[in-house]
Each structure stands twice: as C-alpha cells, then as structure tokens.
Amino acid sequence: MTPTRNRARQHLCRAVAACFSAAMLIAAPAPSHAGDIPTFAVDASWPKPLPNNWILGQVGGITVDAQGHIWVIHRPRSLTDDEKGAALNPPRSKCCVSAPPVLEFDADGNLLRSWGGPGEGYEWVGREHGIEVDEKGFVWVGGNADNDNAILKFTADGKFVMQIGQIAPSKGSGDTTQLGKPAETAVDKDANEIFVADGYGNRRVIVFDATSGAYKRHWGAYGKPPSDEKQPPYDPNGPAPQQFANPVHCVKLANDGLLYVCDRMNNRIQVFRKDGTFVKEWLYEKNTRGNGAVWDIAIWPDPKQTYLLSADGENNEIRVLKRDDGTVVGSFGRSGRNAGQFHWVHAMAVDAKGNVYTAEVDTGKRIQKFKLTSDALR
Incomplete structure (x- = not known):
C-alpha cells in the first residue's frame, strides 16, 4: 500500500x-445529578414472607420511624374466608391466619415486632386506620368504623399509654372532647402537639397536647369553622367547596411549620400554618370523582424538603410535586395487581434514603417498596 x-x-x-x-x-x-427529580423502581422481593402462616388484610396505614423502620397497621377483620382458611373451625385450607394489627419491619423487609387488638385499659378500634410513630417512639393509631371516634397511644412494644376520644357516637365537628373517625395524625415534636385529620366523620383538623391529650384548637377548610351540614356532591365545574369533604384523609407537617392536609374527595391539598391560618391550596385531577385524587402525602427527606409525594388511590398513581408551588414534576404507578402497580393505594411513607413504602386497601391488601433511582437527596 x-x-x-x-x-x-x-x-x-x-x-x-x-x-x-x-x-x-x-x-x-445521562448521569444523575444532585437535585434530580425523584424516580423509583419497585423492589418486588419486599417485604419478606411473614412468619406463623400470617397474612395481611386491608392496610389502613404505613409510616417510617426515626430508625428507618416501617410500621404498618392492617385490618384483620377484612380477610375473607378463603384468605383466612386456616383460622376457621374446622380449617378449610392450609393458609392462612391473620397477622396482628400492628407490625414493624426493617428496611430489608424483616418483621421485627407485632402486636395490637383489644386489651386491658383501652378500647380498640373497629376498623384500623392510620399509624404514626413520633420522635419519642410512641405509636399512635386510629380507626374509621362507626363509633371509632378516638386515637390511641402505645409504646413501641404495644403497652397502652393514652386514649383521646372514645369508641362512642361522634358529637360533631365543633366538639373538643370527641373525634369523628380520624384518618391520620402528625406529631409536632417541638410544640409537643398532635395534629389529627378528623376525618371520615368530622370535617376538620384538630390539635391536642401529645402528652396530656388536652384540646388545643381546630379548624376546617380555609381555616374557617367546620360545618357538619350536608355538602353537595363534588362538581369539577362548580365553585371551590368551602368545607372539607369526608374524609379529611391526611395531615403532614414540614420542618418549616407548614401543614399539608388531604381533602381527598375534593381533589385538593390545602396548606396551613400550625395555628390554622390558611396559606394556599392546589387542585389535582379535578375531573376525578369516585373516591377522589388526594389520599396521602409524604414529605421528601432532603434538607430543604423540596418535594411532596402524593398518593392517588382512585387513579392509582403517586405524583411528585414541588413543595413550593405544588407543580407536578413526575409520577409513577398505574392501576393493576402486578409489582409496582396499585389497587387503591391508600397510604405511603418515605425513609431518609428516599425509599417509598405504600399500603393498599380494598382487594389490594399489600405493602410495597420502591427504591430511589435518582440523585434527589442533596
């Protein structure tokens, strides 16, 4: 050549x-960069199989404690005969029996502890709904059956501490001693107060002292007094409802003192200061009817708490929102029964590493883990 x-x-x-x-x-x-929008992939192997031939019913709540452990409350009475066949007399099948209502898992899916149900000195709820673990390690649970008008406080090993309200008829949204099928709680460790999304019966947020149970204050939509007058059905083309719809389904407190409330059936998040002063609201999937589009909220664990995650159990997706203005910047999930899909995604939580844990009710009856796949924590 x-x-x-x-x-x-x-x-x-x-x-x-x-x-x-x-x-x-x-x-x-493209490589991930600090400040990326959170994205996730389902961990289909989580949690590990339960011991003792146990099975979960409808999952009424899920939360993450300061140690990164995942706490779940489920509804044993929601199991059908074919699901709890081994518990029948005589047994109809080899599997299964109900797990205790309250379960604690580690991030790898190992069951660490379980307890709950009727006991001495307190009234257990008729249908389990909502669970919170505060900075001191106390576990708060509630219920939303008829007359489930109380929240209960326990130690981490299930020892009863305090009951606010009673398992008895509600006295309405103006009463300061009784709740109305409370859906969820959030504890302000600095002020030692517990905020209650109250709930399936009442139309308000109510606040108590977290140690004594003493009443502090309450408010309804837009920070106004709540009313129990019958509300018209949700109309996506009508004026903004001036009262919360039932249920007031979640309450979450950010580090800067802003309180986020799920007005589920009205498809909106309302934002307040801790004293009940209304700040702003955001509307999502406004044409959604049925059970509504705003079921739960989790606050992103980066230092600025940049994002909110919002669970939508009617459309079966989780939206990623900018916390400063509520803009939707991402989403994941869809309706279905495979890993990573949802049927009535009812509650959610996020740990310090950005992993998301979800709970499903109705026929879903399961919990799932979604691992963070982007660099969204700095």
Missing part, C-alpha cells in the same frame, strides 16, 4: 472511531 493510501485509510479509521464515540455518548443515559 502506498504512503498516500495508508494515510487516507488512517484518516478514515479515525473519522469512523470519532463518529462511533459520538454516537455512544448520545445513546448513553
């Missing part, structure tokens, strides 16, 4: 190599 042809061949090879390298750079996925 002549020198001229050899040089031409070398130039051609270098040109082809350069083009190939450029193509590889275009095809390669």
